[in-house]
Amino acid sequence: MVPAVYYNGRSSHATRVLAWRDEALLRWRVAEGADEWKVPLTEVEPSARVAGLAFMLRLPDGAHLQVEHDLLPADWFPRHHRIERVVDWLERRWMAALASVVVVVVSLLALFEFGLPWAADRIATHMPRAVETSMGRQSLKALQGSLLKPTTLSAERRVHLQDIFRRFASHLPNLPQVQLAFYDAPAIGANAFALPDGTVVFTDALAGAVPDDDAFIAVVAHELGHQAGHHMLRQVLRSSGVFIVASVLMGDVTSMGGVAAGVPAFLIDSHYSRTFEESADAFAFESLARQGIDPAAFVHAMQALERTHPELKGEKDLRYMSSHPLTEDRIARANAASQRFRATHKVTSSH
Ligand SMILES: [Zn+2]
The missing domain is CATH 2.30.29 (PH-domain like)
Structure with a gap:
């Protein structure tokens, strides 16, 4: 009993x-x-x-x-x-209990490793245009207060570069409104980046270092590639952690401020993922070729920057180079695009 x-x-x-x-x-x-x-x-x-x-x-x-x-x-x-x-x-066995803890931890890590970037990408690519624009403006405001100072380029130089930029951008399909802004930015050296609202920021140091107009537009083309792929937003969201991603996902607009604050941090100590670089390159190579510029121009521009400005060797001074490392893969792809371009160019020019 x-x-x-x-x-x-x-x-x-x-x-x-x-x-x-x-x-x-x-x-x-x-x-x-x-x-x-x-x-x-x-x-x-x-x-x-x-x-x-x-x-x-x-x-x-x-x-x-x-x-x-x-x-x-x-x-x-x-x-x-x-x-x-x-x-x-x-x-009844603690080994089994321990194993289930390990399974939970691994699942959480997987969520951060794969789930978070996935959510960040979904948000960035489905973000309403107006929200992206306002985030870009907030980011720019935050940067103007800290990293970006008024440009010291001559008006003549600015007008010239703006002119080339407008002509190039006006021929690009499927791109939201874009604009070019120059700033003196000693803290981030020779640099260029595209903000979510379509502003391409070019620092005075980089504008002074590009060897010619083709090199300038090649850098612009690459940055517009980042812009077209929403890379800045995606990268900042990816690194801003699960709380910001979750609250943006749930429509909490106050978290956008957190995203805007993430942009300066990104510019100072991060760089785009390899995939983003390759995608921006592909965009640049295609748009350059379509406007009669050899796609190898981007790589040549980067190499020329490094060669002709040994004084900009410091990590901070040539930030653009360190945040866009020229890998062998990238150079090979540029060369392949260049060969295709030259082949077609020969055909069209013989007519
Ligand atoms: Zn890039």
Whole structure:
């Protein structure tokens, strides 16, 4: 006989009983009294085995018998789900408990590694145009207060470069409104970047270092590639953590300020992912070729920057080079695009 508690299923009243097995019957009686009941064991539904929890034996009329975990005799329900025995066995072992902690941690890491970039990309590419514009403006304002100072380029030089920029950008399809802005930015050296609202920022140092107009427009083309792919927004969202991503996802506009604040941080100590670089390159190579400029111009521009400005070797001074590392892959792709360009160019010019 084992001590048990009887619940009639209609009230929370608990009755202390003693239960025992009698052949194919489950019997129980009030601990101090003569009342006795019985049901066939086959009509009793035992709850799952969970370490530390009492068993609930469900009776056919909706009542329950509660038996302490360790007190249920094994021969009452010998065919009780085998899987539950496995679960019970597992739960009793700390190695298994530890393993499940590891599984949870790995799942969380996977969420951060893959789930977060996925969510960031979804947000960035489905962001309403107006929100992106306002985020770009906020970012620019934040930068103007810190990293970006008024340009020192001559008006003549600015007008000339703006002219080339406008002509190039006006021929690009599927690009939202873009504009070019010059700033003196000693903290980020020779640099260029595209903000979410379509502003391409060019620092005075980089404008002074590009060897010619083609090199200038090649850098612009690459940056417009980042712009077309929403790369700045995606990268900043990716690195801004799960809370900002979640709140932007839920439409909390105040978090946009957090995104705007992430842009200066990105400019100072991060760079675009390799995939983003390749995609911006592809955009640049194609748009340059379409406007009659050899796609190799971007790589040549970068190489020329490095060669002709040894004084800009510092990490900060040639930030554009360090945030856009020229890998062999990128150079090979540029050369391939250049070969295709020259082949077509020869054909068209012979006519
Ligand atoms: Zn880039």
